[in-house]
Amino acid sequence: MNFFVVVPTLNAAEGWSRLTSLLLGSIAADRVLILDSSSTDETTSLAAVAGFRVHAIARSEFNHGGTRQLAAELLPDAEILVFLTQDIELAQPDAIHCLLEAFSEPSVAAAYGRQLPRRGATPVEAHARFYNYPAQSGVRTLSSREQLGFKAIFISNSFAAYRREALMAVGGFPRDVVFGEDTITAARLLLAGWKIAYVAEAKVYHSHSYTWKQEFRRYFDIGVLHHRESWMLNEFGGAGGEGSRFVRSELRYLWPRYWWLIPSALIHTAAKLLGYRFGRGENLFSISMKRRLSMNRLFWN
Template sequence: MNFFVVVPTLNAAEGWSRLTPLLLESIAADRVLILDSSSTDETVNLADAAGFRVHTIARSEFNHGGTRQLAAELLPDAEILVFLTQDIELAQFDAIRWLLKAFTDPDVAAAFGRQLPRRGATPIEAHARFYNYPAQSGVRTLSSREQLGFKAIFISNSFAAYRREALMAVGGFPRDVIFGEDTVTAARLLLSGWKLAYVAEAQVYHSHSYTWMQEFRRYFDIGVLHRRQSWMLSEFGGAGGEGGRFVRSELRFLWPRHWWLLPSALIHTAAKLLGYRLGRVENLFGAGLKRRLSMNRLFWN
């Protein structure tokens, strides 16, 4: 199976020692494409020294979907494209091999692995990983939306792989989204009759401890995505029910051992809700205000 690993980077030198050791143990260096957004640190030099392929774009050209689509176009011989983000750490040397096993089923178009809390993660960020990335693997089809609703198209390009043939058949990654290109693509794949695989045996460390303002901005962007790609909600249902289940799970998780974090969790929840609702009506705001409210500010330039 001919595959390549793609890592979009921007000033990734600080976390390089977490990302690369197991990556270099598990696959040949020339199977890795670093797609760099004009870093000003040692990222490109480190990538060259490791033997990785490097392609540089202007920072202003970065787009979550468009940049990954560029990678697909730069690697026309790849059967499978594995995407990582620069802040992950492989939890096992064969994590990518585990992920690739999903493609032995010719109907699987995309697969994503399990994300574990990073070392030193707060209880709140740890719960988010345990909730969204369970220990059981599974395969989703279009009929999964009847049980899972919007969750049927959950996937994360922090650690995911795509069958290039299927990806290109649905138009590739969207170039015009603020982020969430993985979710949009997953929806298109399911609607086209392909399967999505979750491979719990393939594991990385990856989590974030967001401030309430960062949560607000991230969820503002999610609201923007859902307003502009409203067909996803029509096809797979709204995200509100899943959000409620997450909050209830979080409160149950924190109460026995981390009860003092409950006020913080509720503040974060309120910030997410407010950000999301404002994002859903972003058409009422000017570009300058949207840039200040957004996590992905380059999108508004």
């Protein structure tokens, strides 16, 4: 199986060993493409020393969808494209090969692995990983929306792989999105009759501890995504029900062992909800205001 690993980077030198320690031991270096957004640290030199392919773009040109689509176009001979983010750590030497096993089924167009909480993660961020990435693998089809609703198109390009033929057949990654290029692509693939696999046996460490302001900005971007790509809500249902289930699960996880974190968790939930509603109503705001509200501020330039 001809595959390549793609890692978009920006000033990734500080966590370089965490990213590459197991990566270098599991696949050939020339199978890795570093797509760098004009880092000002040693990222590109470290990548070159490691033997990785390096392609640089202007920082202003970065887009979550467009940059990954560029990678797909730079690697026309790839059968499978594996995407990682610079802040992940492989939890096992064979994580990527384990993920690739999903493509032995010809109808699988995309697969994503299990994200475990990073070492030292807070209980709140650990719960988010346990909730979204369970221990059981599964394969989703378009009919999965009847049971899962919007969750049927859940996927994360922090650790995901795509059959290039299928990806290109649905138009590739959207080139100009503030957030959620993976979700849009997953929806298109299911609607086109492909399957998406969740491979719980392929594991990485990856989680974040966001402040309430960061949560607000992140969910503002999600709201913008859902406003602009409302067809996804029409096809797979709204995200409100899933959000309510997440909050109930989080409270059960925190009580009683981490009871003192519940007030903070509720504040974060309120910030998410408010940010999401502002994002859905983005037409009420000027570009300069949207830039201030967004986590991905360069998108609005």
